[in-house]
Amino acid sequence: MTESSRPPVLVTGGAGYIGSHTVAALRRAGRRVVVLDTLERGRRDAVVDAELVVGDVADRALVTELVERHGIREVVHFAAYKSVPESMDEPGMYFTNNVAGSIALVEAARDAGVTALVFSSSCSVVGNPPTVPVDEEAPIAPESVYAETKAMVERVLDWTGRTSDLQSVTLRYFNAAGAAMDGTLGEDWSSTTNLVPLVMRATITGSPTLQVYGTDYPTRDGTCIRDYIHVDDLARAHVLALDHLADGGATTVVNVGTGVGSTVREVLAATEAVAGRPVPHEEVGRRPGDPAATWASNDRARELLGFTPEHDLDDIIRSAWEWFSSHADQPA
Known part of the structure; x- marks a missing residue:
């Protein structure tokens, strides 16, 4: 691998699930990487060969020192808490960590000369979308504290781009899932509420039984429809976003999904095809606030970043199954 000049x-948050896959993608692209992570919810071994600094994005002196020492001009910002239920129980913790921490990072980075930042946001900022596919002009209507924190940071970055040289690409993820196609990285099922790892845990360990929330939605099989994007594709979108900014791109928001919606039952069926056995599950009532169907419009990602997903639901399920089958000793 030849390193870029x-x-x-x-x-930031490069020791987490999506962060570590993005670090790997940057390294494959020949980029040098410095990871800043508290390791509160990340794993040291996930950073692989990148330099790891254990610290908090809210530590302005540390951020300034790292930027100046390494001559950093580009930041990819993942560091945040991301559990919707936890955010509703601990709103102050989420506003402090996700919003105040991000503001501290942005201001320190801006003042130290950083000119490009890619932000890890979420399609949840639009809440229950009025139409699908969801494009970047959909009204912002968060339905959780977590989503509100992402929306607030989006606004901070928008105004930062208008008032300074620091430009940003906010990537609104749809449902990140799967594991690295080369088998080197994956997700931790003990610290997630996402469907795919919960399906894997139920299938591999038998416990706890997966709960399917709602089977009476106005969809093709009665279960919710979501846009599942492979984590390797999502990681690649961050590299393309940095390249876009390096070429003079201005602050913007970009959806990152596949443009294809899959139902919960289709996720179960894909898993059963790979596993060769049923997914233990029970059907329960709907959860408040869950939209019936949401998937991305990828037009802006394709036109602005040159991004097209390379993997489908089968790739997601197959890579997740291989990862979790070989890491079934992680805590339940």
Whole structure:
């Protein structure tokens, strides 16, 4: 691998699930990487060969020192809490960590000369979308504290781009899932509420039984429809977003999904096809606030970043099954 002549990229939260896959994608692209992570919810071994600094994005002196010492001009910002139920129980913790921490990072980075930032946001900022596919002009209507924190940081970055040289691409993820196609990285099922790892845990360990929330939605099989994007594709979108900014791109928001919706029952069927056995599950009532169907419009990602997903639901399920089958000793 030939390293780029561009300065290192600072990746906050790079020891987490999506962050670590993005670090790997940046390294494959020849980029030097410095990871800043508290390791509160990340794993040291997930960083692989990148330099790891254990610390908090809210530590302005530390961020300034890292930027100046390494000559950093680009940041990818993942560091945040991301559990919707937890955010509703601990709103202050989420506003402090996700919003105040991000503001501290942005201001320190801006003042130290950073000119490009890619932000990890979420399609949840639009809440229950009025139409699908969801494009970037959909009204912002968060339905959880977590989603509200992402929306607030989006606004901070918008105004930062208008008032300074620091430009940003906010990537609104749809449902990230799967594991690295080369088998080196994956997700931790003990610290997630996402469907795919919960399906894998139920299928591999038998416990707890998966709960399917709602089977009476106005969809093709009665269960919710979501846009599942492979984590390797999502990681690649961050590299393309940095390239877009390096070429003079201005602050913007970009959806990152596949443009294809899959039902919960289709996720179960895909898993059963790979596993060769049923997914233990029970059907329960709907959860408040769950939209019936949401998937991405990928037009802006394709036109602005040159991004097209390379993997489908079968790739997601197959890679997740291989990862979790070989890491079934992780805590339940």
